[in-house]
Every structure is written in structure tokens, then in C-alpha cells.
Amino acid sequence: MDDTLVCMRVQEELASATGLGNATLQVQVGDGIVLLTGTVASYAEKCRATRAVRRVAGVVESIQEILVLIESPDGVSDESLLWRVERCLAWAAAIPAGAVKVFVRRGWVTLRGVVDWNFQREECERIVGQLAGVVGIINLLTVRARLRAIDPMQSTTGALRRNAEIRSSDIAVIHTCGNVVLTGTVRNWYERRAIRRVAWSIPGVTLVRDRMQVL
Template sequence: MSIAFDNDLDVQSAVQDELAWTPDVDAEDIGVAVRAGTVELFGQVDSYAEKVAAEKAAHRVRGVRTIVNEIRVHPKIDRPVSSDDIAKEVDRALLWAVNVPSTVQAEVDDHVVTLTGDVDWDFQRKAAVRSVQHLYGVHDVNDKMSLRQRPAAADTEQRIRRAIERNAELDANTIHVTTAGNTVTLTGTVNSWAEKQQASRTAWASPHVLDVQNEIVVRA
């Protein structure tokens, strides 16, 4: 039986509990505010990887509709590291990541990594971000990568609908798909942020999609 959170205070308490339950997050320095299902995270953490982990933890909580992550990265023990040092480690991480094509390039400025270049699939963009977000000295990652042009197909909408119907994590009766050229728009309702993200991943798996507009609403 799932637990129902009736108001913002219930969601706030649940998010705080989930942050405290997450081993790779130090919840002591993270604040949580909730308004109409929108969660704001603030405070500071030791690394960008911890900031990402905190956001993922909040997304796991029932009743969370969206998240504004205002957490700052401020290492408790600051080992001096230059942008050149970070750039070398970023280049090495991208080179060794099996799902990241050689077209992805990185620039480092004041602990912020910006990734550029063309890729064939959305999962390659996500793989590039994951490969560098856990590196020491990285405080933020900007995804400026682009998908290469791909042809539209008349049956894209139908094929995405069938993929959603096959997916055991999704209720196809509450998710609607429309297409316009290479753009897919998802609407409807789901029970959790995890389901909303799964719907996006399903749509991005199409070889004829350049953009996914996920307008699905997470039920309170």
C-alpha cells in the first residue's frame, strides 16, 4: 500500500526523510521548502555528484511534481585544483566512457564543465554528463550538446505509443503522445516523477525524434 501525502508539509517531511536515508547525501546542510508540490532544495554540499544525488532523492518522493535545485557546491576540504587539471580529468573520463562518442568536447571554466558537440542519441548526452559529474573539482555541468539531424517518419507517434504500452513501468491509458515533424509532445498524468522520466526515455528511443516536450503532470 502506498502512502498518500495530503499537503506540502507531508511532502516536505518525506523529502527530508529521503535525503537523510540516502547514503551519498549529507542532509544536515540541505534545506527543503515545498509549495504546491514544487520542491526547492537549498544549502550546500561537498560535491556536484552529491547535489545530483540530492535531487534524485527528492524526485523519488511521492507527491513531488517538480524540483528547483538551488544547492551550492562548497567542498568542506578544498584541495587546490586548477581548471587545467579538471580539463585533463574530464577529457580522460569522456575518452573512457563507452557510450560517449568522440564528437563530444568539453570546456572548463571556474569548476564548471560545458559539454558541446553533436551526438546521435539522447542517451549519449546523458552518458557524457554522468561521466564527468563525479569528478573532483567539478561544481556544475552544462549540457550544450546537440542531436544530429534525423528524418521524420509518419509512424513515429504510433511506434512511441506501442513502446509505452509495452513498458511495465507506465500506464499507457494516462499518457498521450502527439508528434509534429521530429518533435514529440507527451501529456497526461502519472503517479511519480520516475514515471514521467521513463515516458521521456521511451520517446527519446525513437530514431526519428529530435525533441521531446514532456508536459505530463505528476499527480499530487
């Protein structure tokens, strides 16, 4: 697809997306790769802008260099933000108690620890990303290794075939000692994300490397 057309569609999607009223964004496109630059008023707004770009047909890859500029007369201290993050994670039913250690410096939140499943790792980042005062997130959480009673390779390929969201048939799966490598081509970012989630859902998987390409 022509880069000019992709750029126009991305700009239209950003303009129509909800929750981006305080964003000042610029779009550049080359060979289907979108570079998004500018400023937003919160980390949550930054995430919404990234998702909006990935919804557009013709986007092969997205790179974002967006700055979070929090406009507050008093600001949010690191101590206050740390307290908020720890409380929210403690109240989350899906997050094991005491599994996540939180560090905050200049609005950047670092998450460390070990969780049982990747969805818990993603849930921690989602929860933190909604909090006021967050400038960025460094997610260093790892997934606990598990004993495998089933063949992870067979389980992954079977789950991919059963999933209604996945239509691509040329996805190759390589599994080595808990590490999964995904290669092949997909139709869009949503299918790519669905494939990653399937791979992460298999017991024994501790790392997923995404080398798929969006057509």
C-alpha cells in the same frame, strides 16, 4: 497530499539517503512543489539529493538551488579538470570518439557537440558529474537528426503501451519534424522519466519536450 507531510517525508528521505553526509539542506514545500536549498561538497552529492527528493510520494515538482562548495586546500584547476573530463569521455565506450567538445570555467563544465542518441548525451553528463572538482554542468549536446523509415508517432505510442514501467494511459504524444511533446499526468517521477526515455529511443527524435504533470 498535505504539504507539511510531504516536507516531513522529504526531510526523512534526505536524512536516510546514502552519500549526503556533507550536505546542509533546507526544504520548503508549497502545493507539492519542493524547493531544496543549501550546500553540498560535490556535484555528485547535489544529484543524489535531487534524486532523493523525487523518490518521495506527493512531490509534484522539484526546484533545487543548491551550491556546490568544494572543500579542498589546493582546489582543482580548470586545466586539470578539463584533462580529467576529456580522458573519461574518451574512455567511455558509449561515446563516439571526438563527438564532444569540453570547456571548463571555474569548475563549470560545458559540453558541446552532436551525438547519435540521447542516452549518449545523458551518459556524458553522468560521467562528468562523478568527477571531483565539478561545480556544475551545462549540457549543450544535441542529438543528430536521422532519416525515418517508420512512423515516429505510431512508434512512440506503441512503445509506451509495451513498457512495463508505464501505467498511465492518458499520455498524449505530438510529433513534429523530430520534436516530441509529451502531455498528461503520471504517478511519479520514475514513470515520468521512463516515458521520456521511450520517446527519446525512437529513431528520428531530436528533441523531447516534457509537459507532463505528476499527480
